[in-house]
Amino acid sequence: MSLNVYNTLTGKVEEFKPLVGNRVYMFVCGPTVYDHSHIGHARTYVAFDVIAKYLAYKGYSVFYVMNITDIDDKMIQRSNDIGIPVEDISKMYLRSFLDDMEALGVDAVNLYGKATEHIPEIIWQIETLIEKGVAYESNGSVYFEVKKFPGFGKLSNQKLDMLEAGARIALNVDKKNPEDFALWKTYKDGEPWWDSPWGKGRPGWHVEDTAISIRYFREQYDIHGGARDLIFPHHDSEIAIAESITGKEPFVKYWLHSGFLNMRGEKMSKSLGNVLNIKEMVKHNRPEVIRFFMLNTHYRSPIDFDDTLLNEARVAYERLEGAVEGLRHAKAGSSQGGSDTLGTYAMEARKRFIDAMDEDLNTREAIAVLFDLARESNKALAEKSASAFAVKDALDVFEDYGGVLGLFGPGGESAGVLDPLVSLLMEEREKARAAKDWEAADRIRDRLKEAGVILEDGKDGVAWHLVR
Ligand SMILES: [Zn+2]
Known part of the structure; x- marks a missing residue:
């Protein structure tokens, strides 16, 4: 189209x-x-x-x-x-x-x-x-x-x-x-x-x-x-x-x-004293969340700004981001075999995203497509059912369109470095545990936690995720 x-x-x-x-x-x-x-x-x-x-x-x-x-x-x-x-x-x-x-x-x-x-x-x-x-x-x-x-x-x-x-x-x-x-x-x-x-x-x-x-x-x-x-x-x-x-x-x-951006229902103006500078906003919010918040409305429609809506946008964006992190993580450790269902879904999502953007640059609709793909990705990752190809296809959708929307960016670079580093520390922790050096094992877990990396001991071994 x-x-x-x-x-x-x-x-x-x-x-x-x-x-x-x-x-x-x-x-x-x-x-x-x-x-x-x-x-x-x-x-x-x-x-x-x-x-x-x-x-x-x-x-x-x-x-x-x-x-x-x-x-x-x-x-x-x-x-x-x-x-x-x-x-x-x-x-x-x-x-x-x-x-x-x-x-x-x-x-x-x-x-x-x-x-x-x-x-x-x-x-x-x-x-x-x-x-x-x-x-x-x-x-x-x-x-x-x-x-x-x-x-x-x-x-x-x-x-x-x-x-x-x-x-x-x-x-x-x-x-x-x-x-x-x-x-x-x-x-x-x-x-x-x-x-x-x-x-x-x-x-x-x-x-x-x-x-x-x-x-x-x-x-x-x-x-x-x-x-x-x-x-x-x-x-x-x-x-x-x-x-x-x-x-x-x-x-x-x-x-x-x-369209305009209104402050809690009013036009932003100096005389009303409700002007919020970009600098002030960036100080308290991640830039990607601000972009997401704005792009989640069609560009011609007005945006009503208030803290509750911005907070909702943050939570929603982190859900999307969680799915992307999950795919990046799975890709690093994925093997051949498994189902291509997620890959087929990703191809569909690609087409739906383009269709939405082709219809007067409807970023809101396009983001909704990404939420659908995030849901399917999370499901496939939880079931451990997706093939390596399917994981890559789904991740490619987020990375390609993340490039268009200016989302999912810095996480990508840091995740590339983070994965091997966290793996190394997890290995060291396993060694310490094997040697019954509980103090060293706990120290590694606690220091990672301070850095925002949460280790979870499960029956299939240790998994990790990021908190922000
Ligand atoms: Zn001009």
């Missing part, structure tokens, strides 16, 4: 076909680096990380670019508030953002593009818009004249008068019309500035994305993603800018938008 995605532009689930061959150009709106990122951001970036990884898994060659907004009103405000230059604010919080992404295993982005490193591209786009008669200069600022782009609002289906109504509140005397938006903002005292044909100033927000995406992808590309609150006016404005410049539509073939 081919991949189908929900396209905000058409309002339909459509078959995914890249514009050119096998190559997928994907752009996602990045953060404004004026503060630490919160878990609402994490939700968006984990969702698109998995989308990029799944596309790569399907065999597409993905080029994934994310912009970094390192100059805008919020950056300047923050700089004034804490008395640190905008440049340093940007460095500090970009580092913080990249650390957070690394902690969460978000690593599919190929290129982060800073707005301030694309000023020539931004200026070229604004000059072109002026030449085409859709933008005008006024007192050193440049505005896009929304009325000159008749298709404005095609993504959000918002009408021009709604934009006008919103803009009227912040009426700006330099603008011809209230709905016009800034492409270039003239320099004010103490603000960072760049030279331009209109004097000193800095770029507006929407044009930064089009400058970066057209720089790397050219005039049209495959996927633009972001959180759904960016559809209007941000993404509609991007379309207006790009299509006015190139005369080609659609600027982007598939627009994908992720």
